[in-house]
Amino acid sequence: MTPTPSAKATDTVQVEKGHYIATAADCVACHTAPGGKPFAGGYPIKTPVGTIYSTNITPSPTTGIGHYTKAEFFNAVRQGIGRGGKRLYPAMPYTSYAGITDNDMEALYAFFTSSVTPVEQENRPNTVHFPFNVRSGMIFWNWLYLDASTFQPRPQETPEIARGRYLVDNLEHCGTCHTPRTLLMGPANGRYLSGSIVGAWYAPNITTDKIAGIAEWTENDLRNYLKTGHALNKGQAAGPMGEVVTNSTQFLKSDDIDAMIAYLRQVSPIAGDEKQPRTSFSLAANPEETERGLAASADRGWSIFSGSCSSCHQPEGQGINAYPSLTHNSVTGSPNARNLVATILTGVERRTEDHATFMPAFGPSALWVNRLSDQDIADVSNFILKTFGNPSVQINASYVAKRRAELTP
Ligand code: HEC
Ligand code: HEC
Ligand code: HEC
Incomplete structure (x- = not known):
């Protein structure tokens, strides 16, 4: 049956709306493996109970969700109940999606069934350990954490x-x-x-x-x-x-x-242990002046910084153009060194409409940067923290080794 032109136009509007909802809900992030086809699954999510792989949600009837009815699709996304009653792990954020309105769900369904390209790709088995591999355990978890009502504006809200x-x-x-x-x-x-x-x-x-x-x-x-x-x-x-x-x-x-x-802007404030905002730290002392004079006892962290970082972030950490300042930076001023270490290990890669942002990864050995050891990363981090950031935070090589292990899939 050929749809009438007006029905077709409504469909296009509905599919576009669904595409926008899928983008806002970031379905692609988890349902696409690194270098894989969009929505074909296989992205590993490391959890404390084992690795969970996302599934193929393209409309392929054999390996994807092509055979899902609309009701089954709604139940999977909002209640964490897959086809045939299979309880999904909350690595799929259905407790958040539970609030998606019926209208938006209709649009999402239209997008996934009529606009996503079907891909034949089998799902990878999870490596979740007992007792968490018993999916019916999720019934109890859902009872604790799943609020199954859809979003309703509150009377006092604009x-x-x-x-x-x-x-x-x-x-x-x-x-x-x-x-x-x-x-x-x-x-x-x-x-x-x-x-x-x-x-x-x-x-x-x-x-x-x-x-x-x-x-x-x-x-x-x-x-x-x-x-x-x-x-x-x-x-x-x-x-x-x-x-x-x-x-x-x-x-x-x-x-x-x-x-x-x-x-x-209006969620309730929740305090932490820190004494000043993480973006408020400025240069403690000029590293060039203090460190050059030390010669023999020169700080290892400073020499690594000079060799690997200062060409972009500048000798006084002030940054230039697209290379950010390391003072007044939420990463170096944080009471937690994780993001500093993870950035050095993995680098930065981000694409936005008119921009590609790139910092090389120093964790693996790359063609044009030196691989930094756990000790090197601890030393350069400690130098950065005490010179540009939060001097009360200092780390050691085993802290770096733990972050490196967490980053290994
Ligand atoms: C944070 C990661 C994450 C995001 C974001 C996410 N998913 Fe999932 N999804 C998963 C994982 C992991 C599974 C598999 C869970 C399991 O095996 O128990 C899954 C399972 C599913 C299933 C069940 C598929 C099947 O094979 O039975 C559907 C349908 C689904 N997701 C749709 C969506 C849609 C639509 C969106 C966006 C609105 C979305 N997901 C966003 C991680 C995610
Ligand atoms: C080739 C240039 C270059 C080099 C070399 C470089 N960086 Fe970067 N760095 C960048 C860019 C680009 C960004 C990201 C800027 C953005 O996100 O807007 C960045 C971001 C950062 C951030 C903030 C990350 C975040 O998550 O907010 C830190 C901290 C950092 N770099 C530290 C270092 C350290 C330490 C070294 C040396 C081991 C180093 N950088 C070497 C270019 C570089
Ligand atoms: C997949 C996990 C994840 C999700 C989802 C996520 N964030 Fe983040 N967010 C992070 C991490 C990790 C950082 C630190 C990044 C860095 O420093 O490079 C961060 C940093 C931020 C920061 C900067 C804070 C600072 O002090 O540097 C803001 C603001 C923020 N997120 C807002 C949001 C908002 C709003 C959303 C929802 C639209 C969101 N985030 C969703 C993980 C996430």
């Missing part, structure tokens, strides 16, 4: 703040990284958005706390960060956040970015 909350909590699922987890891996909602470990990385506190949070980031800083991954003298998006910007937030409409910012 439409903009309601939209922002829907984007942050349901579509973008920001809290899956920025909210700490309980021992059972559920969200610790009393510590909403106050910062959490994500593999080797740390997703910082993004509440309105004046010291531990992002109260001093202006609206423009946040807009730049979510659109481009870079906010001058505040922070840069590398690792998992670089992927969020690359795959998702850069494509959001300005109204939606503004709604998220308006919402984030």
Whole structure:
């Protein structure tokens, strides 16, 4: 049956809307393996209980979700119940997606069934250990953590703040990284958005706390960060956040970015242990003057910095052009050295509409940079922390070795 022209036009609108929802919900990030076909699955997610592989969600009827009915698709995305009643692991963020409205689900379904290219690719088996490999255990977990009601604006909320909350909590699922987890891996909602470990990385506190949070980031800083991954003298998006910007937030409409910012601006502040904001550290002493005179006892960290980093970040860490300053930088001022170490190990790679941002990885050996050992990375980090960043944080080689292991798939 040939659809009438007007039905066809509505379909196109619906599919485009679904594409936007899928982008805002960042389905591609987890459902695409590195270098693999979009949505064909096989992306490894390391969890404390084993490695979980995402599945093929292209409309292939044999290896993908081509045989899913609409109701089955809705149940998988919002309730974590796969075809035939299989309980999905919450590595699939269905507790966030539970709030997606029926309208948006319809559009998402239209997009996945009629616009995504089917790919024949078998799913990889998970390596989850007992008892977590018993999927029915998720019934108890869901009872604790799954709020199965869809999003409803609250009476006291403006439409903009309601939209922002829907984007942050349901579509973008920001809290899956920025909210700490309980021992059972559920969200610790009393510590909403106050910062959490994500593999080797740390997703910082993004509440309105004046010291531990992002109260001093202006609206423009946040807009730049979510659109481009870079906010001058505040922070840069590398690792998992670089992927969020690359795959998702850069494509959001300005109204939606503004709604998220308006919402984030009014979440409750949650304090940490730090004494000053992580973006507030400035140069402690001129490294060229203090270090050159030391000759024999010269700090190893300083020589590594001079050899491997200062050509881009500049001798006094002040940065130049696309190379960020290492003072007034949320990574070097943080009470947690994870993002500093993970950045040195993995580098930075981020693509936005008109920009490719690149810093080489010093973890593996590459063609044109020296591979740095765990001791080298500890030394250069300690030099950076005490000269440009938070001098109360110092690390050793075994700290670096742990981050290196966490980054190995
Ligand atoms: C944070 C990572 C992550 C994101 C983001 C994500 N998924 Fe998933 N998804 C997974 C994982 C992992 C599984 C497999 C879970 C399991 O094996 O229990 C999965 C399973 C599924 C399934 C069940 C497929 C099957 O084979 O039965 C569907 C459908 C699905 N996801 C759709 C989506 C859609 C649509 C989106 C975006 C709205 C999305 N996912 C976003 C990680 C993710
Ligand atoms: C997949 C995990 C993940 C998700 C999802 C995620 N973030 Fe992040 N976020 C991180 C990590 C890790 C960092 C640190 C990145 C760095 O320093 O390079 C970060 C950094 C940030 C920062 C900068 C904070 C600072 O002090 O440097 C902001 C702001 C932020 N995220 C907001 C958000 C918002 C808003 C969302 C939802 C749209 C979101 N994040 C979703 C992991 C995540
Ligand atoms: C070839 C140039 C280059 C070199 C060499 C280089 N960097 Fe970078 N660095 C960059 C770029 C580009 C960025 C990302 C800027 C952005 O995200 O906007 C960056 C970002 C960073 C950040 C912030 C990361 C984040 O997640 O926010 C830190 C910290 C950093 N570099 C430290 C180092 C250290 C330490 C070395 C030496 C071991 C080094 N860099 C060598 C170019 C370089």
